[in-house]
Amino acid sequence: MYEHDITLTVNGATEELTVESRTLLVHALRDGLDYTGPNVGCESGKCGVCTVHLDGEAVKSCTLLAVQADGGEVTTVEGLAGEKGGTAGVDDPADALHPIQRAFHEEHGLQCGYCTPGMVMTAAQVLEENPDPSREAIRASLKGNICRCTGYHNVVNAVESAADSLRNLDAPTGGR
Numbered sequence: 001m002y003e004h005d006i007t008l009t010v011n012g013a014t015e016e017l018t019v020e021s022r023t024l025l026v027h028a029l030r031d032g033l034d035y036t037g038p039n040v041g042c043e044s045g046k047c048g049v050c051t052v053h054l055d056g057e058a059v060k061s062c063t064l065l066a067v068q069a070d071g072g073e074v075t076t077v078e079g080l081a082g083e084k085g086g087t088a089g090v091d092d093p094a095d096a097l098h099p100i101q102r103a104f105h106e107e108h109g110l111q112c113g114y115c116t117p118g119m120v121m122t123a124a125q126v127l128e129e130n131p132d133p134s135r136e137a138i139r140a141s142l143k144g145n146i147c148r149c150t151g152y153h154n155v156v157n158a159v160e161s162a163a164d165s166l167r168n169l170d171a172p173t174g175g176r
């Protein structure tokens, strides 16, 4: 059994850990570092519940070995609230929700919630690349994220609503 010392930056924190050659990134995050936001489902790249950002790209963290991410910057759903708009309107950063998380809450874009971290992380990348997507584009972009509960309608509503919120954050205020 080969082991490797690797370093990841997770949600801005430097994390050092030892992993086996076969350890998947999702298991390194969950079991090695206690970032339990990314869930484990199919472990074969089909369901999307394990989605995180690696060096700014949404990736299914069950499709990568932890050693492949060595030196990389990872954002999990736990770290998303610290990004754009996450602390808007809250006094305590612990209460912060990213506008996408807030939209899933307000639009009832979840039931059991198992798929939600992956949905949110995928949506974050989608809205970064296309701030004003059509409903069809949202549906297409989430095709790699499976939900067993919601029927997707409210998920699409949530992403649409989050897109509005993020565009408003970016809009010039016009005042002094």
Ligand code: FES
Residues within 6 Å of the ligand: 039, 040, 041, 042, 043, 044, 045, 046, 047, 048, 049, 050, 051, 060, 061, 062, 063
């Ligand atoms: S657990 Fe990673 S895609 Fe299903």
Ligand code: FES
Residues within 6 Å of the ligand: 109, 110, 111, 112, 113, 114, 115, 116, 146, 147, 148, 149, 150
């Ligand atoms: S809310 Fe249950 S799997 Fe999506």
